[in-house]
Amino acid sequence: MSLLKTAIENTLKASITEEEFAQFEALLTEQSFEKKALLAEEGHRCNSVYFIQKGSCYSYMTDDKGEKHTVQFALEGYWISDLYSFFSDQKAIYTVEVLEPLQVLSIDKEHFDMASQQIAFFDRYFRILIQNAYVSLQYRLAKTNSEEADKRYEEFSKLHPDFVQRIPQYLIASYLGIKPQSLSRIRSKHQKS
C-alpha cells in the first residue's frame, strides 16, 4: 500500500480510486539523496516539492552570523520544500538538508501545474495540506511568544516523540529557538523531576 495514497486519503478524509491515484503518481519522480545532500539551497531557485517516503530532512534559514534556524522537520509522510521560492519563482530563502538517507517522490512546478489542471482531487488536497500547515504554524508561533523554553520542549516532545528519537538535539534546540546548551540544561532538569 502506497504511503502517499494513504496520506492523501487521510488529508482529504475521503477515498480516491486507484485510477485517480495512478494518474497523479505518473506526474511524480522517484529520487534518492545521501545524507547532507541539499534538496533546496538558499539563493538558488527551488523548483520542486518533495514527499518523503523514507528517511528524514529539515529546512533552515541562515542568519547574518551564519547560524542556522530550523523551520521544519520532515519524516516519512511529510512534504517539504522552500514554498516561497517554489510559488514565487524567486530565489530560496531556506535550505533543505538530508539527515537520514532519503527516498522521495518529487514534483516540479510544471507537473504541479499539470496536476492542478488534470487531477480532480489535487487542488483540494493541496489546499487542505497547506491549511493544516498554516494552522499548526500559527499555533507554534503563538506558543513561541507565550511559553518559556522548558514548556515548549515538553509540548514538542509529547507531540513529536518520533522527532526526539531521530533528530539530533542541537537541531531540536534550533527548532525551538534556543541554543543547544539551553536544551541540554532543560533536559537534565526535567529528568530529575
Add this chain to the structure above:
Amino acid sequence: MSLLKTAIENTLKASITEEEFAQFEALLTEQSFEKKALLAEEGHRCNSVYFIQKGSCYSYMTDDKGEKHTVQFALEGYWISDLYSFFSDQKAIYTVEVLEPLQVLSIDKEHFDMASQQIAFFDRYFRILIQNAYVSLQYRLAKTNSEEADKRYEEFSKLHPDFVQRIPQYLIASYLGIKPQSLSRIRSKHQKS
C-alpha cells in the same frame, strides 16, 4: 470599484468577470461591528471568515496567566478568522476583537463550501491566499527565532507602516513577542540614532 474584487484579482494575478464576482458576492453577508466586539471567541465555535472593508481588528491567544498574544492584525483588504475552528469544527483557540469600527463581508462554512463548489475561481483563490499567508508566517517565525527584538521591530515598521500608525503599541509589542515596556525602550533608543 469593489475592494474585494481588486483583492481577488491581485491574488489570482488575473481578472475575473463582473458576473463571476457577482455570483460570489451573493454568498457573502455584509456586517458591522462596534469597537471591542468579538468576531470569534476562544472556546466558542467560529463559523465564519471575514473580509475587512473598513476598520481594523486583531486575533490573539490568551495564555495561562491571562496575557494576550497577538497572532494577526487585519486592516482593509485582509481576511481574518480562527481558521483552526472554522475548518475543524472545533472550539476556537483564538479571539478576534475589533479595534476600529468594522465593516466586513462574512461567509459562513455552508456558503464557503457552496463557493468551493460553484465559483470557478474560489478554490484557487483561497489556496493562493493561504499559501501566501503560510509563507509569510514561516518567515515571521524564522525571524522571531533568529533576530533580536529591536531588529524585528525595525523590519515590522518598514513592512507595515500602516499598522504602526493605526494600532496601539502594546499590541504591536505582543505581536513581536515582547512586553510594551521593552518596545517603548526600543523606540526611544531608535529615535536617538
Add this chain to the structure above:
DNA sequence: CGGGCCTTTGACTGGTTTCAACTTCTGTGG
C-alpha cells in the same frame, strides 16, 4: 474635570546566551 488606559522611565530580577572546558559518541582509516 476626572478616571482609566496607554506610554515612558528607572531599578532590579531572571532566563538564556556566551564563553569555555570537558565528556561522550561516532565513524573512519591505519
Add this chain to the structure above:
DNA sequence: CCACAGAAGTTGAAACCAGTCAAAGGCCCG
C-alpha cells in the same frame, strides 16, 4: 579491531537581553 579526530552533548561561570515591579506623565473619552 583499535586509535583517533571531529561532532554532539554536558556543565560551570559570567554577561546580557528582556521581564518584572513600580511610579509618573500623557491622553482620550465620558
